[in-house]
Structures are given as structure tokens and as C-alpha cells.
Amino acid sequence: xxxxxxxxxxxxxxxxxxxxxxxxxxxxxxxxxxxxxxxxxxxxxxxxxxxxxxxxxxxxxxxxxxxxxxxxxxxxxxxxxxxxxxxxxxxxx
Amino acid sequence: xxxxxxxxxxxxxxxxxxxxxxxxxxxxxxxxxxxxxxxxxxxxxxxxxxxxxxxxxxxxxxxxxxxxxxxxxxxxxxxxxxxxxxxxxxxxxxxxxxxxxxxxxxxxxxxxxxxxxxxxx
Amino acid sequence: xxxxxxxxxxxxxxxxxxxxxxxxxxxxxxxxxxxxxxxxxxxxxxxxxxxxxxxxxxxxxxxxxxxxxxxxxxxxxxxxxxxxxxxxxxxxxxxxxxxxxxxxxxxxxxxxxxxxxxxxxxxxxxxxxx
Numbered sequence: 001x002x003x004x005x006x007x008x009x010x011x012x013x014x015x016x017x018x019x020x021x022x023x024x025x026x027x028x029x030x031x032x033x034x035x036x037x038x039x040x041x042x043x044x045x046x047x048x049x050x051x052x053x054x055x056x057x058x059x060x061x062x063x064x065x066x067x068x069x070x071x072x073x074x075x076x077x078x079x080x081x082x083x084x085x086x087x088x089x090x091x092x093x
Numbered sequence: 094x095x096x097x098x099x100x101x102x103x104x105x106x107x108x109x110x111x112x113x114x115x116x117x118x119x120x121x122x123x124x125x126x127x128x129x130x131x132x133x134x135x136x137x138x139x140x141x142x143x144x145x146x147x148x149x150x151x152x153x154x155x156x157x158x159x160x161x162x163x164x165x166x167x168x169x170x171x172x173x174x175x176x177x178x179x180x181x182x183x184x185x186x187x188x189x190x191x192x193x194x195x196x197x198x199x200x201x202x203x204x205x206x207x208x209x210x211x212x213x214x
Numbered sequence: 215x216x217x218x219x220x221x222x223x224x225x226x227x228x229x230x231x232x233x234x235x236x237x238x239x240x241x242x243x244x245x246x247x248x249x250x251x252x253x254x255x256x257x258x259x260x261x262x263x264x265x266x267x268x269x270x271x272x273x274x275x276x277x278x279x280x281x282x283x284x285x286x287x288x289x290x291x292x293x294x295x296x297x298x299x300x301x302x303x304x305x306x307x308x309x310x311x312x313x314x315x316x317x318x319x320x321x322x323x324x325x326x327x328x329x330x331x332x333x334x335x336x337x338x339x340x341x342x343x344x
Contacts, residue, residue, distance in 0.1 A: 002205055006229060007343070016135050017104060018175070021198040022205055033229045058238070076240035083338050084215050084246075089104070090211040093220075093230065093343035096334045112295075114257050117221075119294075123326040129334065210333045212220070213341060 001026045003086035007033035007093050010041065019092040023049045028082055030074070032057050042068025054079060099130045101208035106135040108157040109149055114142050117158055118214035125167045132171035133164070134204060135193065140178045143189040162190045175201060216247045223344035224256040224272035226267065231260050234342035235277060237324035238334075242285055250288040250332040251278070258296040261289070263265070279320040284308035290332075293323040 004027060016038065021090050023029060024050030031038050032054040039053045040063060055075045058064050067073070074082065083089055102121045106113035117133070124131045135143060147158040164172060176195035179185070186192065196204060205211055217314070219238060221232035238248055253260050265275050282289050297306050303323050307315035317323060334340045 001212070007233075013330075016104075018136050021177075022202050024202045024206065037326050055235075076236050077244060079237060079286060080241045080244055080246065081218065083340060088205075088209060088211055088341045089338055090205060091213050091341035093213065093341075098334050100330075100333065112255055116295075119326055120254075120329065124330045124333075127327060127330040127334070129330065210339055212333075212339070213343065214222075 001028075001086045002091045003028050003030060003082050005030045005032055005043065005089065005091045005093075006035040006038065007031075007091075009034045009037040015092055016043075016085070018044065022092075025049065026083065028052060028086060030054065031071075031080060032079075035065065036061060038061070039067045039071045042071065052082070094190045097129060098131070098209035099126065099207070100124050100210045100212065101132050101134060101204060103134045103136055103139075103211065103213045104142065105135070105139040106123045106214065107138040108147070109152055114139065114157055115155075117212075120165055120212060120214070121164070121169055126167050130171075132168050132173065132204070132208065133169060134175070134196070134201065136175040136201070137178055140182060140184060142170045142173050143174065143191070144184070145188060145190050146213075158190045164191070169182070170180055173200075173204060191214065215339045216249050216335075217241055218336035220304070220332075220339060220341040220343075221251060221257040221260060222336045222341060224259040225265065225272075227256070230342040230343035230344045231257060231274055232272060234340075235274060235281070237342070238281060238287075245323075246313045247337040248285065248287055249284075250290055250328065252329045252332055253289070253291045254295055254329065255292075256299070258291050258299050258301045258310045261291040261296065261301055261318050261321040262316050264316045264341065267292055269317060275318050282320045286341045289321045290324045290328045291317065291321050292326055292329070294326065296323055306333045 104117035302318040
């Protein structure tokens with residue numbers, strides 16, 4: 001189980017593709033900073049991959065009402081807990 | 094050292110335009126000096142670090158390719174490249190300064206899962 | 215759980231350093247340990263004593279320093295990355311014959327080996343990059 005973080009917007013397509021290619025079932029993708037914009041249109045992720053967005057970044061950018069269905073919001077404590085519940089953290093930036 | 098962890102360094106930026114490629118390489122070399130098993134994965138534009146014929150003297154930088162070709166001397170022999178990234182750029186093994194194992198998507202996902210520490214640059 | 219953080223982004227120009235700080239605060243509040251915060255690449259600017267943001271903006275170097283004091287954190291700035299970018303302690307200023315030094319109290323300069331050591335001796339290493 002790997003926690004992946006992504007902090008760039010979907011216009012950085014090459015990064016997004018590399019990140020998504022690395023995801024397998026039971027992994028979690030955490031969108032943070034500009035990465036939360038990937039939650040607007042949503043992402044096509046492999047089966048069994050959970051997608052969450054960091055609350056402070058969602059609120060800062062005014063997109064709380066615009067998130068695609070299936071994307072959960074977690075706060076900073078939730079971020080820490082995700083790190084605990086996964087064996088490693090890979091950061092895509 | 095009592096603890097041992099396996100490290101995967103993912104390098105996905107091209108050389109010279111930013112310090113990412115150099116920082117990835119320095120991290121890999123330093124980790125190897127600590128006698129930890131280190132693998133490197135070149136992904137995206139990072140595969141361009143592997144091109145033969147780099148001559149960075151005119152941009153006043155050290156030759157990254159020359160340092161990369163020394164990786165096996167530091168016992169960093171598990172070198173991988175994203176097969177799609179190579180193909181998209183029209184690169185084959187003959188274009189590269191040292192041999193790397195091409196990996197497909199499933200191979201990359203498995204590689205990440207098989208290492209304790211993953212460092213992206 | 216014991217975390218180490220790799221901060222690979224400068225304050226102000228990128229959000230990542232601020233995210234790392236918030237993560238550290240949240241982890242400590244949850245009773246977790248922070249083995250080390252390692253500043254690499256442009257992240258070395260988090261260790262500057264001379265950063266002077268306007269009063270209504272976040273002074274991240276000062277906040278790292280205060281957090282480190284409160285929780286006895288090990289804040290390590292990569293020496294090779296730092297001296298290249300002009301973040302020097304008194305020793306390095308002397309060595310390179312520079313007119314001043316600017317490493318903030320609470321931070322120390324050390325080698326990249328400290329990143330490897332942190333990864334080996336922590337349960338998780340989390341990178342905050344740009």
C-alpha cells in the first residue's frame with residue numbers, strides 16, 4: 001500500500017500520467033496544493049484506488065462545491081493518518 | 094548499520110535546466126555510500142539524462158551523463174527506465190550511455206511497491 | 215510513528231514548504247515524533263535568518279525555528295545545496311571568506327547523508343517538493 005501525493009494541476013499532463021501509471025489497488029492518491037484542481041474533472045484511476053483531496057487547499061481555492069463525485073476531503077490530521085496507514089509515501093511534483 | 098531499507102530514486106526531470114536531476118543523482122550516490130540498496134527509475138523527461146553525447150561545458154555545468162555512467166561503480170546496478178518514455182522520444186538502448194531495464198506500467202507500479210523508501214525528483 | 219520530512223521547495227515561491235510545516239504541526243499534535251526535517255535544493259532557503267516577509271504574511275523560517283524549539287526538532291539544511299545558494303553558518307562564511315552568515319538559529323548545516331540516515335531510522339519519509 002502506497003500513499004501518493006500530487007501537487008500539480010491537471011495541465012501538467014505528463015506528471016499526472018506518470019503518477020496514475022504508478023497506482024495499484026489499495027493505494028491512495030492525495031491531491032494537495034495545485035493538485036486539488038485534478039479533483040474538478042475527476043481522474044480515471046485503477047480499480048481499488050482511493051482519491052482524497054487536502055481540505056485546506058480545496059478551501060483556499062474555492063472549489064469545495066465543485067469536486068467530482070467519489071473524491072473525499074481530508075484535513076491535515078487525515079494526511080498524517082494516511083501516512084501511518086500506508087507503507088510508504090511517493091510524492092509527485 | 095543495524096537498519097537497512099531499500100531505496101528507489103525516481104528521476105523524471107531532464108538534465109541541466111533545473112537541479113532536480115543532479116539532486117536525484119547525488120541522493121542516490123549518498124544513499125549507496127550508506128550501504129543501502131538503491132535503485133533508480135528514469136521516467137518522463139528524466140530518460141533524457143541517459144542520452145549519449147552530452148557536452149555541458151558551454152552551459153558551465155558538470156557532465157551529468159558522465160556521473161550517471163559511474164553508477165554501477167557505486168553498486169547502483171538496478172537502473173530502470175519507463176519503456177513508454179523511451180518509446181515516445183524515439184530512444185533505444187543504443188542511444189543511452191548505460192544499460193537500463195525498460196519497465197511497463199505494471200513493472201513501475203511493482204517496483205514502487207517493492208521498495209521501502211521512494212524519493213521523487 | 216516516527217516521521218522524517220524532506221522539504222525540497224523554497225518558502226514563498228512554492229506552497230510545498232508551508233504544507234510541510236502544517237504536516238509537522240499536525241503530526242506532533244497527534245503525538246507522533248519527527249526524527250528530522252531535511253531541507254534540500256531550494257528548500258535550504260527555509261533556513262535563512264534574513265527572510266523578511268511583510269508582517270501580514272507567514273514567516274516560515276521563523277515558524278520552523280519556533281516549532282523546533284518547542285519540540286526539540288532536528289532541522290538539517292543540506293550543506294552543499296545551502297552554500298551554493300548563499301545560506302551559510304559562521305563556519306562556512308569563514309571558510310569561503312564571506313562578509314556574513316545567515317543560517318537561522320535552530321537549523322544546522324550537514325551533509326546529504328543526514329537524509330539517508332533519516333530515511334533509514336524513520337517509519338516514513340515524506341517529500342514536499344516543487
